[in-house]
Amino acid sequence: MSFWLLIPILLPIAAGAALPAVTGGKRGRLQVYVAAVVAANTVIALAIANAGYAGLRVLEITPVINLFLRTDDLARFFLVLASLLWLAVTFYAFAYIEREAKDAAFFRFFLMSYGAVAGAAMSGNLFTLYLFYELITLLTYPLVVYSGTPAAMKAGVKYLMYSFFGAGLALVAFVFVAHFGVTTDFTPGGVLDRALLAGNEGLLPFMFLLAFLGLGVKAYIWPLFDWVPASYPLAPAPAAALFSGVVSKVAVLAIIRTTFYLFGADFIFGTWVQTALIAITMFTVFSGSMLAYKEKLFARRLAYSSVSQLSYVLFGIILLNPLAFLGALLHVVFHGIIKTALFLCAGAVSRKTGKTYVYELRGIGKAMPITMWCFTLAALALVGIPPTGGFISKWHLAMGGITSNHPTLGFVGAGMLMVSAMLTAGYLVSIFAAAFFPGHNYDYKKLVNTEPGKLMTVPLIILAALAILPGMFPASLIEYINGIANVIIQ
Amino acid sequence: MLPITIMLFLLVMAGVIASVKANATAKMLAVGAFAVAFGLSAALLSQSANETIRLVIGAAPWNIYVLVTPLAAFMVCLFVGVSLMVVWASANLVDYDIEPARIPMYYALVCVLIASLVGVVIFGSLFNVFILMEVSSFAAAGIIVIKNRPENMRAGLKYLTLSILGSSFILMGIITLYALTGSLSVTGIHQSLSAGYAGNEVAAYNALMFITIGVALKSGLFPMHIAFPDAYSIAPSVSSALLSGLVQKAYIFFYIMVLHKAFGAEILLNDRVMTTTLQLVMILGAAAMIAGSAMALLQTDLKRMIAYSSVAQVGYFFLGVGMGTRLGLFAVVFHFLTHAVTKAMLFLVAGSVIRQTGSREIGDMAGLGTKMRVTMALFTVGALSMVGIPLLIGFNSKWFFAMGIFDSSHIWLLAVLALSSLLNGCYYLPVVVRAFFGDTGGEAVRLRSVRECAVRGLAPIVCLALLVVAFAVISGPVSYISIGIDSIW
Numbered sequence: 001m002s003f004w005l006l007i008p009i010l011l012p013i014a015a016g017a018a019l020p021a022v023t024g025g026k027r028g029r030l031q032v033y034v035a036a037v038v039a040a041n042t043v044i045a046l047a048i049a050n051a052g053y054a055g056l057r058v059l060e061i062t063p064v065i066n067l068f069l070r071t072d073d074l075a076r077f078f079l080v081l082a083s084l085l086w087l088a089v090t091f092y093a094f095a096y097i098e099r100e101a102k103d104a105a106f107f108r109f110f111l112m113s114y115g116a117v118a119g120a121a122m123s124g125n126l127f128t129l130y131l132f133y134e135l136i137t138l139l140t141y142p143l144v145v146y147s148g149t150p151a152a153m154k155a156g157v158k159y160l161m162y163s164f165f166g167a168g169l170a171l172v173a174f175v176f177v178a179h180f181g182v183t184t185d186f187t188p189g190g191v192l193d194r195a196l197l198a199g200n201e202g203l204l205p206f207m208f209l210l211a212f213l214g215l216g217v218k219a220y221i222w223p224l225f226d227w228v229p230a231s232y233p234l235a236p237a238p239a240a241a242l243f244s245g246v247v248s249k250v251a252v253l254a255i256i257r258t259t260f261y262l263f264g265a266d267f268i269f270g271t272w273v274q275t276a277l278i279a280i281t282m283f284t285v286f287s288g289s290m291l292a293y294k295e296k297l298f299a300r301r302l303a304y305s306s307v308s309q310l311s312y313v314l315f316g317i318i319l320l321n322p323l324a325f326l327g328a329l330l331h332v333v334f335h336g337i338i339k340t341a342l343f344l345c346a347g348a349v350s351r352k353t354g355k356t357y358v359y360e361l362r363g364i365g366k367a368m369p370i371t372m373w374c375f376t377l378a379a380l381a382l383v384g385i386p387p388t389g390g391f392i393s394k395w396h397l398a399m400g401g402i403t404s405n406h407p408t409l410g411f412v413g414a415g416m417l418m419v420s421a422m423l424t425a426g427y428l429v430s431i432f433a434a435a436f437f438p439g440h441n442y443d444y445k446k447l448v449n450t451e452p453g454k455l456m457t458v459p460l461i462i463l464a465a466l467a468i469l470p471g472m473f474p475a476s477l478i479e480y481i482n483g484i485a486n487v488i489i490q
Numbered sequence: 491m492l493p494i495t496i497m498l499f500l501l502v503m504a505g506v507i508a509s510v511k512a513n514a515t516a517k518m519l520a521v522g523a524f525a526v527a528f529g530l531s532a533a534l535l536s537q538s539a540n541e542t543i544r545l546v547i548g549a550a551p552w553n554i555y556v557l558v559t560p561l562a563a564f565m566v567c568l569f570v571g572v573s574l575m576v577v578w579a580s581a582n583l584v585d586y587d588i589e590p591a592r593i594p595m596y597y598a599l600v601c602v603l604i605a606s607l608v609g610v611v612i613f614g615s616l617f618n619v620f621i622l623m624e625v626s627s628f629a630a631a632g633i634i635v636i637k638n639r640p641e642n643m644r645a646g647l648k649y650l651t652l653s654i655l656g657s658s659f660i661l662m663g664i665i666t667l668y669a670l671t672g673s674l675s676v677t678g679i680h681q682s683l684s685a686g687y688a689g690n691e692v693a694a695y696n697a698l699m700f701i702t703i704g705v706a707l708k709s710g711l712f713p714m715h716i717a718f719p720d721a722y723s724i725a726p727s728v729s730s731a732l733l734s735g736l737v738q739k740a741y742i743f744f745y746i747m748v749l750h751k752a753f754g755a756e757i758l759l760n761d762r763v764m765t766t767t768l769q770l771v772m773i774l775g776a777a778a779m780i781a782g783s784a785m786a787l788l789q790t791d792l793k794r795m796i797a798y799s800s801v802a803q804v805g806y807f808f809l810g811v812g813m814g815t816r817l818g819l820f821a822v823v824f825h826f827l828t829h830a831v832t833k834a835m836l837f838l839v840a841g842s843v844i845r846q847t848g849s850r851e852i853g854d855m856a857g858l859g860t861k862m863r864v865t866m867a868l869f870t871v872g873a874l875s876m877v878g879i880p881l882l883i884g885f886n887s888k889w890f891f892a893m894g895i896f897d898s899s900h901i902w903l904l905a906v907l908a909l910s911s912l913l914n915g916c917y918y919l920p921v922v923v924r925a926f927f928g929d930t931g932g933e934a935v936r937l938r939s940v941r942e943c944a945v946r947g948l949a950p951i952v953c954l955a956l957l958v959v960a961f962a963v964i965s966g967p968v969s970y971i972s973i974g975i976d977s978i979w
Contacts, residue, residue, distance in 0.1 A: 059963045065886060131880035138879070145927050153927065157920070164877070164915045168908040171878075175892035175904075203901065 002054040005069040008045045008118040016111030020104050031094050034107045038090045045083040049076040064178045070124030073484045078121040078253045082246045085340050086114050088459040092344050093238035095455035109142040120250045126174050126184040137163040143239035144231045155231040162217050162227040169214030176207040177262045186257050188487045190264015205273035211258045218251035220307040222284040232303035237347020244306040245340035249332050252313050260488040265320045277318040278409050282416050284311035289423035298346045298358050309335045316397045322485040324400025327393050329481045334389035338378045341463035345375040352450040363438035367450045370457045372435045374464035379428035381467040384421050389471030493558045493612040496530045497605045504601035516594040517581045524574040531567040538563040551674040557614025561974030565611040565743055569736050572830045573604045575950045579838045580728040582947030586845040587726035596636050603629035610740040616664045617674045627653040630737050633729040634721050645720040652717045656707030663700030676751040695763050705745040709738040711808050712778030715801045722797035727841025734800040735834035739826050742807045750978045772812025776906045778805025783913035791850050792840050803829050813898045821890035823971045828887040835954040836872040842943045856928035861940040866925045871955045873918035878911045883962040
């Protein structure tokens, strides 16, 4: 029994619960405490990832309802990504939350969410995944309503309701899997039994649709992404960064688990639901980009951008071929890093200057050069300029689309990726172009240096570097992902 | 003798408590009585884990016939255990709700009520069961009107009227069965019906329908629920916890016994009229799940909201019973446990909040989480359980119902189940959100004088909360209920 798998889940949750008692409202003590917990937890998570496969089953109530943690390749992949991003955001958050009075309330749930995310990453069966998925909803809710304004409360309710609605849809599909499957432990190739399923085959695609859309709520799939533009601009920047960088990736993990480890690609391949979901994800890619292009509020533009980018990933998953899957997981990594960096930049700008609209950002590159350089690098990576990370992931996604079992749709999809990339360039390049080249009528005398401190800039620099460098040396990452893909897609 | 001992012991204690003058003594005696009764119930549970206890006194049909299946033993344990917690919690709450002179009387009534509920589940003769159901109706009305205000009298009268109407339907059903089979014991009726009732189908159908309508009236199945929200919200909170948490379940258990012990699955499921009746019950249950939750959404009064939530929960029971499958029945019995523990807890929390703040309006609860942190945390546990968050017992219930639905041929019920739990979220979570994250701006002054409950008031609610978690993560209840279902299927 590998009880140590519980540590990265329970440590942050317990530490978060004890936070007000331990820190007693003193900022210095709080920062040391939070930093120590997050750092320790990240080290433990990395150690677990490094230790290879382990499994732990506790609280066995029925063969379905039991807690099963497991670190297979896919789990380790998400665990490492989530831990590193969480660590980066933590230090930034110290600087960001500084001005607010209620920092204990923020960091308490910040820590506890980390535990829930780690749990979701390591979940080895359907019940465990569902448990942590719901826990993430509940524990991140206080981060959304952190500011406590009526608008934030309203956004919070919207977030809760969309999330619970999605989880409810997914639960219906999960019960279907439990009823017609031989087990609910994640098994490469799926758990459904054709003999048990006899007579109910017609139900299967419908149930898969429910699961995909339900879990897709947190991955911003159309038509269930309406809570995103409402809540992101109101959440503190570190929270928005984690939502977009990590929490949405947990939803992706859940969808991968459901698609390849519960339903099984064989059962979905070539059915109407695959076609429908390819179309839906393509539509989401396009509409997210269009909405981002039109949006003037900086944080909301980035939120819409995430809507679009996450559907790249979902598109790659539902094509059900190894090449597209590779592209999807690469995009999980790169988008996780890039979007975290972008949200943190937007947060730094609004925190330091109070500017929240994109048309206010003219010349900001002169005032905050490091921040805006990081923004520029991350933005270029997201557009997909070679040799950045975004290029490799989109390349594989497009190739996956073209070589898929739906050549026509795949071609259109690949085209859509190109269009979306251009729109991405349109809505991001315009920002940093105006930031660095404000034009001849810009009043340089009014320029004040508003560069944030090291707590903000160092995480930004690291994230920006990560957005570029792995794109240049992706071989080992590709090899690792191919290892996963080969097991689950025949 | 053990099952009858539990019942008689509680009745005797009722008499003792009623004659006591000092309130403190009455409270102690009541808690003590339920603690002893719980010990006996636990003994009964372990004794009957593998066998059905039978005891006949007198000659049929007008005899006393005790029939304790493992399922009945489970129900006895549930009734006595939850009422132990509620009575314990009541020590802190009744003084606020009930005038001091009536407190010994109140506890006597509670003992009578629980004794009668125990009686309803342990007897195998419909004649015995019917008498105890009547006792329970009057005792239940008693703990509603105890507050002695006009609205309590009205609510109590309404409750009693519908309950007696329900009883008369049940009586007609029992008489019909007696006329048809010449027997009043469930086993006797079953033997006779199994031998065939050709030529008397109409009588059998009538019996089933009378009993169905009667039970629906007595347990408040939508749209026959009208007396219940009033009763639950106006009665003292302790009474609400008992009425909503326990009383309905005895009637539904009686219904299950009639369906599966007296009629039996092989008769019930092979007769088209009977299966149609069951389906009707199922559809009404589904309607209740939605309608109850929808009405709960509209409430501004905390206790009324929880009361309407109970209307929805009754729908779950009838849905499961109406599915007529083993898994459906399993879900129902598991939900007995879930609902008894969770709803009792929620009503006790509501009672504590009303006691500490003097207000029952949900709108007044903004920021209450800062003042009554533990109480509101307990409410959160209950609310999340009702919404169906894993590791809380409500999730297990929801899961078992969903599995039952896949097992039946009515997949569309999944939509009802999903919608119902979403609606649960829609009315429970805003209360939690308001309490912990709500704007206290204008409320700060009013909240200043609000204090957390005393520890002795919180302790029993904490125990219930621990049960909400514990029953979700141990396999005991699941395996025990499986045995229980086997014993009646």
